[in-house]
Amino acid sequence: MTITRSTFLRAGIAAAALLSAGPVLAEGKKLVFVTEGAFPPFNMTKPDGTLYGFEPDLLAEVAKRAGFDYELKAQAWDGMIQGVADGKFDGAVDAVTITAKRLEVVDFSAPYTTGGSTFAVAKDSGLTLPGTGTAVDLGDAAATEASVSAIAEALKGKTVGVQVSTIQSDFLNTYLAPRGVTIRTYPNGPDVYQDLMNGRLDAAMSSITNISAFLKKNKDTAEATGASFKGGIMGAGVGIVVQKGNKELADKMSAALKSMSDDGTLEALSMKWFEMNVTPKL
């Protein structure tokens, strides 16, 4: 074939046709969801790289009921919500708590776990925090003040580790940092526990569910201690993150979550991964 000017013209027209066909092809595309893959038991990564845990199971069921195709990818926590806000991903499932601050940039589905956060310490540290086994709602100012000041007293001059810009780091910076407790923030969740066990940290703070998964593997060396906190700046449970304004997807998923809550599937999933029911009645 000889290459003439019209060859280029024809190739150009063909390319333009392909480009304009693009959006049509994208119609039945898979939605892209992301998770950290390092926040047991919500989401974890197998040695071969596949993601598993409570949230991958949950998302599979939600997608089945809401009727969409999806792909779940691993993405580091910092940058995750930004990625959804920018539309790089369609959604994120990473134990993301619904807070007023986050609602300014993204939308959420209905909550699928109720949350609550507490502390972990190394057993040989000899440190125990007051209020173990009690739950404090941050909406209750008097109870919060009593419990927080008791914990601050026990932690004075000590270092508490937490993952960066989580509800727990908000809590620590708001309530404990002004009372003489040093807060150290980590980009990744697992690093916090590593430094706790190395003795660099006196205590770590995370969600109850995350701490109980950590304790399952380290029950001889670490323990949970202190009151648990929820409500207020700790938000209103964990939901699926979607792009701001993507009400259609959020509503579809909320409806699916509601039906899972109604027929007991949600609770069954919770029992499977957490060995306790941490899900709300929707």
Next chain:
Amino acid sequence: MDLSFIGTMFLRILGGLPLTLNLWGLSLLGGAILALGLNLLRTTRVGDKVASAYVFVFRGTPLLIQIFMIYFGLAGFGFIRHSVLWPFLREPYWCGLLALVLNDAAYTSEILRGGLRAVPRGAVEAGRVSGMSRFTILRRITLPLAIRQALPAYSSEVISMLKATALVSTITLMDMTGIARAAISETWRAVEILLSAAAIYLALSLIVTQLSVWIERRLSPWQFQRTNR
């Protein structure tokens, strides 16, 4: 783009400037001393092998991995946690500084070695026939010529160390990058925040570039006069 937001973030990131400058300055100082030591070591046969191995390891592995190895790796050994070093290695600051010093020493020692090899043999011989001792030759002839020779390459290393300090944000240190990263995960406005941080780094490296040109001119003015005429 929201200018008042950039302004706030700029000031917030400047809060990390003291730590960045501290790590930068001390790692260059420690690295330079260690680099000089490594080059003195190269005068013996065994020492030469040791110095080569050191440079090979620290130049051949990513700084990020070195930081992690010192911060997380060393802490994994019980005997280190119970040793006299632990009060230092417990603190992220000392781990970060140690990694930066060790890494900088490897690069600086190679730059200095290049400079030393470029010292003309005649200059050293002239010193020797004038009756200078070995130390005086090192102080008055070899090092000044070597340092002048190494200066352009060294100014690159100085800038590269400035940027290398950003990696300590991975081990919880709140330098300028650490603060920027925390601010991004709070506000999810990466562009404005990263631009503010980049502008500060750029300003700092501009100072280094200008300073190194000025020193070069001072140390060998004839080179610059010839090109100007």
